[in-house]
Amino acid sequence: LAKTTQPISMDSYEGQEVNITCSHNNIATNDYITWYQQFPSQGPRFIIQGYKTKVTNEVASLFIPADRKSSTLSLPRVSLSDTAVYYCLVGGRLDTGRRALTFGSGTRLQVQP
Amino acid sequence: EAGVVQSPRYKIIEKKQPVAFWCNPISGHNTLYWYLQNLGQGPELLIRYENEEAVDDSQLPKDRFSAERLKGVDSTLKIQPAELGDSAVYLCASSSGGRDEQFFGPGTRLTVL
Numbered sequence: 001l002a003k004t005t006q007p008i009s010m011d012s013y014e015g016q017e018v019n020i021t022c023s024h025n026n027i028a029t030n031d032y033i034t035w036y037q038q039f040p041s042q043g044p045r046f047i048i049q050g051y052k053t054k055v056t057n058e059v060a061s062l063f064i065p066a067d068r069k070s071s072t073l074s075l076p077r078v079s080l081s082d083t084a085v086y087y088c089l090v091g092g093r094l095d096t097g098r099r100a101l102t103f104g105s106g107t108r109l110q111v112q113p
Numbered sequence: 114e115a116g117v118v119q120s121p122r123y124k125i126i127e128k129k130q131p132v133a134f135w136c137n138p139i140s141g142h143n144t145l146y147w148y149l150q151n152l153g154q155g156p157e158l159l160i161r162y163e164n165e166e167a168v169d170d171s172q173l174p175k176d177r178f179s180a181e182r183l184k185g186v187d188s189t190l191k192i193q194p195a196e197l198g199d200s201a202v203y204l205c206a207s208s209s210g211g212r213d214e215q216f217f218g219p220g221t222r223l224t225v226l
Contacts, residue, residue: 034214043117043204043217044156087155103148103155 004088004104011110018075020107022088025069031091033064033071038085038106047086048073075109083111115139117218119205125224131193134221138187138207145182146215147190148204156204162188192223200225 005023012018024033032051036044048055050062050071061074075082088104118137126132138145143164148156159178161169164185173180177196182188192199202222206215 036215041219043206043220044215045217046214049214103157106155 004090004102006086006088006104006107008105009108009110011112012078013112014079015077018078018082018109018111020073020075020086020088020109021070022073022104023070024088024090027068027090033062033068034089035060035062035071035073036087036089036103038087044087044103078109078111080111080113083109085109117205117207117216119203119218119221121221122219123222123224125226126195127226128197129194131191132195132223133192134190134203134205134223136188136190136205136218138205139216142207142209142216143185144208145188146204146206146208147180147188148206150202150204150220152201159190195223195225197225199223 003026006020010018010020032049034049035047037047038044048057048060048062050064052064052068055062063072063074071088073086085106085108087106090102117139120135124132136145145162147159149159150156158172160167160173160180162182165182167180177194178192180188180190188205190203200223202220204217204220206217208215
């Protein structure tokens with residue numbers, strides 16, 4: 001299984017850029033990297049997905065180096081409403097050939113005014 | 114468009130009792146997931162369905178947990194008998210493909226006394 005490692009928590013202030021890195025050394029060749037956001041008492045919500053290099057959407061950017069053993073979620077100009085837990089998700093191929101989906105431990109982002 | 118629907122939202126039972134959770138995915142989504150989330154941790158995949166077929170149930174404790182997805186639409190997850198350690202939030206998600214964005218329901222919070 002592909003195991004992921006993220007910082008347990010991060011603190012920031014409104015208006016700053018926040019970068020959260022996820023380590024996934026055992027990522028499979030054809031697996032994608034996906035980031036989710038979760039607020040208390042809600043299910044996770046999709047933020048962004050990528051395979052390599054850089055992906056950008058209206059809320060975030062995802063940077064993936066050539067070796068794909070890590071990825072960085074970048075949130076530009078965070079606000080108080082970005083306070084949440086952020087999860088890195090990758091797929092790992094089991095010996096039997098079936099795919100397993102693994103969430104990371106999550107990074108708790110606290111944005112201060 | 115309606116999101117993923119789960120019921121009940123909350124369930125309190127005594128240990129050794131059976132319990133069932135129901136999930137109705139987004140219309141047209143052929144992939145359905147059941148996750149377990151303990152407090153302060155990321156979701157852990159229990160089972161993944163592609164239509165009616167359980168393609169990944171390696172993490173499902175089959176001695177007490179069972180799931181079904183008849184007709185490839187809604188799904189039921191059952192625990193029998195429940196143990197104290199089963200207290201957690203059970204999340205259902207659906208997607209239109211193996212790597213596509215997963216849409217999560219609000220979850221069912223189970224408390225086993």
